[in-house]
Amino acid sequence: MTPIDTLILARRVVPVAGPTRVLEDHAVAVRHGHIEAVLPAAEARERFEAVEVVELDDHVLLPGFINAHTHAAMNLMRGIANDMPLMPWLTEHIWPIESAFMSPGFVAEGTDLAMAEMLRSGTTCFNDMYFFPDVVAERVDAAGMRAAVGMIVIDFPTVWAANAAEYLDKGLAVRDAWRGHERITPVFAPHAPYTVSDEPLEKIRTYADEMDLRVHMHVHETAFEVNDALEKTGERPLARLDRLGLLTPNFLAVHMTQLTDDEIDHCARTGVHVLHSPESNLKLASGLCPVQRLIDAGVNVALGTDGAASNNDLDMIGEMRTAAFSGKLAGAQPDAAAVSADTALEMATLGGARALGLDEITGSIEPGKAADLCAVDLSAIETAPMFDPVAAVVYNASRERVTDTWVAGRRLLADRRLTTLDEAQLLDTAARWRDTLAGHARQPAARRSSE
Incomplete structure (x- = not known):
């Protein structure tokens, strides 16, 4: 088996580029920050030995x-x-x-x-x-x-x-x-x-x-x-x-x-x-x-x-x-x-x-490109029944359904948890700046009804 860093198994993969619009039950293999392969999940399990395996049973995996x-x-x-x-x-x-x-x-x-x-x-x-x-x-x-x-x-x-x-x-x-x-x-x-x-x-x-x-x-x-x-x-x-x-x-x-x-x-x-x-x-x-x-x-x-x-x-x-x-x-x-x-x-x-001149590096899920990816959970009431994952993401999903985000193979959002930024500290920072700038906030005058 070929050693890799991460194997992401997804119910659906939308590569954006390539001949197939939606890949069912596929996997993305990641090695050294780049996409090593995009292939059926069953084949991926036999071919690769990963340090980390991420299973996304109800998700669609997209380019970031x-x-x-x-x-x-x-x-x-x-x-x-x-x-x-x-x-x-x-x-x-x-x-x-x-x-x-x-x-x-x-x-x-x-x-x-x-x-x-x-x-x-x-x-x-x-x-x-x-x-x-x-x-x-x-x-x-x-x-x-x-x-x-x-x-x-x-x-x-x-x-x-x-x-x-x-x-x-x-x-x-x-x-x-x-x-x-x-x-x-x-x-x-x-x-x-x-x-x-x-x-x-x-x-x-x-x-x-x-x-x-x-x-x-x-x-x-x-x-x-x-x-x-x-x-x-x-x-x-x-x-x-x-x-x-x-x-x-x-x-x-x-x-x-x-x-x-x-x-x-x-x-x-x-x-x-x-x-x-x-x-x-x-x-x-x-x-x-x-x-x-x-x-x-x-x-x-x-x-x-x-x-x-x-x-x-x-x-x-x-x-x-x-x-x-x-x-x-x-x-x-x-x-x-x-x-x-x-x-x-x-x-x-x-x-x-x-x-941005980065289309050889990112923007689609293809072997050789950076593993810049995001996973959207489509299992919620708001996206059911789900007939088309692309339409479900664009027309039905919300950002709260994003569970994971990778940049160059590094998982910067894992199960809705930020891994390189401190959420509590950021909220404290936002509150401090709110207090500092509060006197400059414009409160619009109420508009009267024409009736």
């Missing part, structure tokens, strides 16, 4: 979810300012709080809280955009997760950097410090067209081309953003980014709720990836991304939650359901077949891996 757009440390501001549009939310609440309280400690504790939430909902990898990316990388390394760590760039000064040049210098130092790490990938993260001027964007394009790094940016998030740019410059933000040479297969455009048919076609031609955050877009009333039109045009669409301050959770199972449901109404005509359950699952796994 890839949260393609986060601001992880903003978990400490969950619900701080609700029920308002993007720009007032940012300028009147979020940015002032960040100006007053941002620090390495804030980012470390907020990122730990976010990672715990993500692991408990089956997420194995996230793409982050926030201050102190050096601290984010350190916390990711300690927790054992996988992440694309954003080298943030903004024109105006913050506690992290005084100007765009310093943001770039500090970001490149982060890239040098973590280059070659097995689970951490640096990416450029200019915030948005309205916060980053041409000169730093041109430098980012040059560096990204030279270093083959992704560029992660909010684009066409709201109609206000597009109309404001048109009034000030006569140019739509996406056209400006194209003029600056940024629209390439390395470009990750977040939100994209305001798109013309020509812009969709141009994204397909240039290889741009779109990172869809439906719940944040709905909560802030920013708009609906035309997901099915993008996919039909050949654009890779990934799924992300955005930050917990605007969502207000990091639940990728919930995000899949919202993406599927809202996607059926986001086209020119309602279409119940748009953004199917399978499409939503692919967006949350392999689509995210493609966007």
Whole structure:
């Protein structure tokens, strides 16, 4: 028998890639952090001798979810300012709080809280955009997760950097410090067209081309953003980014709720990836991304939650359901077949891996890939009777049904218990920050009935 580290026996395995949609009574063999084989359970028992055997009799085993757009440390501001549009939310609440309280400690504790939430909902990898990316990388390394760590760039000064040049210098130092790490990938993260001027964007394009790094940016998030740019410059933000040479297969455009048919076609031609955050877009009333039109045009669409301050959770199972449901109404005509359950699952796994340039490493259950996996228990009343495990996960399950999460073969969630993060300590941390920030929380005025 062949010695391996872990043998996971599952009632159902959904590989996402490959010829078979659902594998019944299969096993995944894990050795040195990678998938050694995917094969029938009976054959696996005869072929492998494992240090640990995990039996998932009522579960579906999936690739770990890839949260393609986060601001992880903003978990400490969950619900701080609700029920308002993007720009007032940012300028009147979020940015002032960040100006007053941002620090390495804030980012470390907020990122730990976010990672715990993500692991408990089956997420194995996230793409982050926030201050102190050096601290984010350190916390990711300690927790054992996988992440694309954003080298943030903004024109105006913050506690992290005084100007765009310093943001770039500090970001490149982060890239040098973590280059070659097995689970951490640096990416450029200019915030948005309205916060980053041409000169730093041109430098980012040059560096990204030279270093083959992704560029992660909010684009066409709201109609206000597009109309404001048109009034000030006569140019739509996406056209400006194209003029600056940024629209390439390395470009990750977040939100994209305001798109013309020509812009969709141009994204397909240039290889741009779109990172869809439906719940944040709905909560802030920013708009609906035309997901099915993008996919039909050949654009890779990934799924992300955005930050917990605007969502207000990091639940990728919930995000899949919202993406599927809202996607059926986001086209020119309602279409119940748009953004199917399978499409939503692919967006949350392999689509995210493609966007981050990690599709040879993660995003599907295939031999040779990292053992980034999650198990969802489908034995509950809420998923019974169960005819289709993919639909059951996307349309019926909740994140509370996730029992186990592995990253690179390491079990970071075991029977709903975090193994590298201290839940009690995190709850104490959250309570302390709640007390610190309580005076800044916006309580919306009650809206009178029209009757």
